[in-house]
Amino acid sequence: MAAQSQPQKSTYDVIVIGAGIQGSFTAYHLAQRHKDTLLLEQFLLPHSRGSSHGQSRIIRSAYAQEYYSRMMPDSFRLWQQLEAETGTTLYRQTGLVLLGPPGEPELEACRKNLGVDEVLDAAALAQRFPGFRLQAGQVAVLDSTAGVLFADRALRAVQEVFRRHGGTLRDGEKVLRIEPGATVTVTTTAGVYKAPRLIITAGAWTGAFVEQLGLHLPLQPLRIDVCYWREKQPGSAGLGSVSPCFLTLGLSQAPHGIYGLPSIEYPGLMKVCHHHGSPIDPEKRDQVPSSAPRPDITVLSSFISSYLPGLETQPAVMETCLYTNTPDEDFILDRHPKFSNIVIGAGFSGHGFKLAPVVGKLLCQLSLGEEPSYNMAHFAITRFPGVLGAAQ
């Protein structure tokens, strides 16, 4: 007997656009608060076209800005809660060393916010973590809380709990149009939905997407080369799965920073990347010719030969990912200045994964009209002039 097709439900309490880690955690909090939530994703899940794919991300308490480091205990607690809810391991504590010149202001601010007194010199670092070679006079600060989040697994877990709490996730469905109003109408490639509240977490697509709402956000998508480097002698580089993550600050050869994670996902291969990339339109990212120059690889090769001599100096595996940067590299977490029932979460500037549980909570609070748990001044849309263009 042919199954009778159910008419598609079209009205929800809240609609969330974009099922990366930020939209998924936002939807998770809403569903846990018993809000009937629709989460829309343009691609079939899982996908590797945005910013949340791949196997690993750094989580650390070390932040120069106190307003991020203050959120980290909450974030660690919420990650643990997700682990318990799904019975999966999402985090491995490895520690992280911050490397840089002594007295470098960001390094000092991180050390202060961590409450750490100890600074390791080159000899002390090499003794503790034999794979690393600091240059003369440079120092390292250890964040022992830090580690690796298993990113793909985390995204799956948060979406699973969202669904378990009654949430609806529709993938392969791109949002084409938004009509603001007391009830917001959302038109996708497959249907029309309505809700009194909308949240936009569309990653690198956000800037172009919110233009239809008269909003000009200074968001710059960047294409990032994600590189893995092979140990010269398998197992001998001292950079295996028990070594720490690292992050450089204030190195003249890489002012944006270089970071690395131990060989966890691919045995014998360490992930070392430049915290920077080339401006890109997310719709055209695959049109970059493979012969295009790769300045980031040059920076990384030179760094590896000095600081990580146990690794080969050409990458063994290369993947790509997208950052969406704001001019100050702080997030945007705010209501639309004209349509207060539309909330935007964007501009995570290459450091948003670890904080996604807290970002999701804040976007949920903003959407429900509640007092956010943290001071939101650093994340306000109005810190940027001219966002409403001539209509302002």
Ligand SMILES: Cc1cc2nc3c(=O)[nH]c(=O)nc-3n(C[C@H](O)[C@H](O)[C@H](O)COP(=O)(O)OP(=O)(O)OC[C@H]3O[C@@H](n4cnc5c(N)ncnc54)[C@H](O)[C@@H]3O)c2cc1C
């Ligand atoms: C190489 C790399 C390394 C990183 N390392 C770290 C790290 O170590 N630690 C850390 O904390 N953070 C890190 N980050 C940052 C972190 O991964 C991002 O901040 C985070 O993934 C951003 O998530 P998002 O949900 O905003 O974006 P996305 O994951 O891109 O999600 C947005 C989603 O919206 C969908 N979408 C867009 N438009 C539409 C539409 N019209 N209709 C429907 N769906 C739509 C997209 O398809 C996408 O799935 C890193 C990022 C990269 C790229």
Ligand SMILES: O=C(O)[C@@H]1CCCCN1
């Ligand atoms: O958020 C982080 O911890 C890292 C720092 C280095 C760049 C990538 N993101």
